[in-house]
Amino acid sequence: MDWSILQQYGPGLLSGFGNTILCWFLGTIFSMALGLVIALVQRYGSRWVGRIIQVYIEIIRGTPFLVQLFVLYYGGPLVGLRLDALPAGLLGLTIYGSPYFAEIFRSGFRAVSVGQIEAARAIGMSEPSIVRRILLPLGLVSSLPALVNFSIILTKETVILSIITVPELMYQVQRMSTETFRYLEANLVLALFFWALVETISNVGRWLEARVTKHLIERT
Amino acid sequence: MFSISVFLESFGPLFWAARYTLLISVLGIGLGLVIGTLVCAARLSPYAWLRRSAMLWVSFLRGVPLLVQLLVFYYTLPVIGLDVPAMVAAVVTVGICASAYISEIWRGAIAALPRGQAEAAIAIGMTPRDIWTRVILPQAFNLSLPALINELILLVKASSLVSVVGILEITRASQAQAATTFRPLEVYIAAACIYLAINLCLAVLGRYLEHRTAI
Numbered sequence: 301m302d303w304s305i306l307q308q309y310g311p312g313l314l315s316g317f318g319n320t321i322l323c324w325f326l327g328t329i330f331s332m333a334l335g336l337v338i339a340l341v342q343r344y345g346s347r348w349v350g351r352i353i354q355v356y357i358e359i360i361r362g363t364p365f366l367v368q369l370f371v372l373y374y375g376g377p378l379v380g381l382r383l384d385a386l387p388a389g390l391l392g393l394t395i396y397g398s399p400y401f402a403e404i405f406r407s408g409f410r411a412v413s414v415g416q417i418e419a420a421r422a423i424g425m426s427e428p429s430i431v432r433r434i435l436l437p438l439g440l441v442s443s444l445p446a447l448v449n450f451s452i453i454l455t456k457e458t459v460i461l462s463i464i465t466v467p468e469l470m471y472q473v474q475r476m477s478t479e480t481f482r483y484l485e486a487n488l489v490l491a492l493f494f495w496a497l498v499e500t501i502s503n504v505g506r507w508l509e510a511r512v513t514k515h516l517i518e519r520t
Numbered sequence: 521m522f523s524i525s526v527f528l529e530s531f532g533p534l535f536w537a538a539r540y541t542l543l544i545s546v547l548g549i550g551l552g553l554v555i556g557t558l559v560c561a562a563r564l565s566p567y568a569w570l571r572r573s574a575m576l577w578v579s580f581l582r583g584v585p586l587l588v589q590l591l592v593f594y595y596t597l598p599v600i601g602l603d604v605p606a607m608v609a610a611v612v613t614v615g616i617c618a619s620a621y622i623s624e625i626w627r628g629a630i631a632a633l634p635r636g637q638a639e640a641a642i643a644i645g646m647t648p649r650d651i652w653t654r655v656i657l658p659q660a661f662n663l664s665l666p667a668l669i670n671e672l673i674l675l676v677k678a679s680s681l682v683s684v685v686g687i688l689e690i691t692r693a694s695q696a697q698a699a700t701t702f703r704p705l706e707v708y709i710a711a712a713c714i715y716l717a718i719n720l721c722l723a724v725l726g727r728y729l730e731h732r733t734a735i
Contacts, residue, residue, distance in 0.1 A: 358716075358720070359712075359716060361719075362673075362715060362716040362719040362720060362723075363677070363712040363715045363716055363719075364676075364677040364678070364679075364680035364681075364691065364715055365677070365680075366680045366681060366683070366691055367680060367690075367691060367694070367708055367711050367712050367715060368712070370691075370694070370695075370698075370704065370708040370711075371704075371705065371708040371709055371712060374698065374704035374705075374708065375704045375705030375706075375708050375709065376705075378521075378522075378703070378704070378705040379521075379522070379705065456584075456585035456586070457585070458585075459585040459587045459588060460585075460587060460681070462587075463684065470585075470587065470588070483591070483595040484592070484595040484596060484599055487588060487591045487592045487595060488592055490588050491580075491584045491588045491589065491592050494583060494584045494585055494588060495579070495580055495583040495584050496583075497583075498582070498583035498584075499579070499583055
């Protein structure tokens with residue numbers, strides 16, 4: 301085993317790391333936002349809109365992320381959607397993640413007791429302010445563990461972006477290993493890196509969860 | 521624009537390749553069940569070192585992307601002197617990865633059984649082995665069936681990644697098809713349709729099993 305190669309390819313790896321974090325962070329934020337919109341539309345929109353959204357959810361959840369990326373990146377130009385690899389990857393992550401986040405939010409909203417919302421209506425709160433002051437805060441707290449969990453899954457999905465040539469960490473590592481023939485070392489380091497990253501995110505998630513639910517535990 | 525005839529024509533080779541997708545997923549979940557059961561047993565064992573190594577196993581496999589696992593495994597084999605076909609390497613990797621998730625499914629199902637069951641079995645004098653094979657495991661298996669079907673759906677989707685090591689399953693076949701027809705949009709949408717059909721069937725099966733095992 302020869303680890304000195306890592307120094308030589310440092311800058312490339314560093315930029316790959318930056319892109320991985322960027323893809324993960326923006327991908328999570330965008331797909332969470334889209335998921336929230338979907339969940340709210342499903343809750344308050346008409347039945348037909350809800351059905352169309354349900355079909356969207358089934359399609360995205362029933363197909364592999366890789367195939368979705370292929371449709372978007374290689375098939376997109378045929379219908380006039382020309383994107384560079386990185387924006388295509390981000391759009392792909394957003395589309396891929398949104399139905400999962402929507403389902404998480406939906407069950408989070410369902411966990412908000414009906415009594416709270418009825419009480420809010422009874423004291424004359426408007427529907428938007430019920431969403432803003434009752435549904436969102438309570439629903440978000442109960443869906444926090446699942447949100448953290450899915451954002452961890454998204455971390456791992458970012459490596460698939462390397463297949464459509466997004467220059468993230470996996471892509472850089474593959475490039476490095478084809479130039480140096482150090483496939484095993486490179487991939488092992490990558491594996492350890494992701495292990496550490498996922499453990500870190502899940503620890504932060506646990507800490508966040510403990511903080512946000514502190515008031516619930518103290519009172520019961 | 522979207523050409524219906526190219527779209528329909530690409531189903532032929534993709535259906536043929538779908539057999540490999542199904543083969544990898546089914547063998548993968550079979551292997552995952554075997555290893556996952558052992559890992560779960562290790563996690564519930566009285567020995568601390570066994571429990572700790574099982575925890576490490578699960579945490580590593582759940583923390584590392586499947587694509588990376590696949591490449592690590594693929595490149596490790598020649599180093600340790602094993603020359604196996606890519607197909608075997610793919611099934612083994614998918615199975616090992618699934619074992620981590622399946623062991624957690626098992627653990628959850630066993631934890632969900634009422635304690636009274638095991639206690640009653642002890643009270644009527646059953647041996648520990650009988651308690652596991654006749655009381656706990658059959659019930660845990662029934663409880664975990666919907667989750668296992670769900671895992672199989674995940675594996676069908678994850679098997680698209682083995683196209684990277686050159687196995688001609690749906691994704692790889694659609695890449696080849698897209699390269700020859702120059703119509704990636706139609707071909708990849710056709711591939712997505714096949715995945716969707718497989719997974720919808722599995723989801724219906726899962727819902728049926730959930731309904732049947734609900735008490």
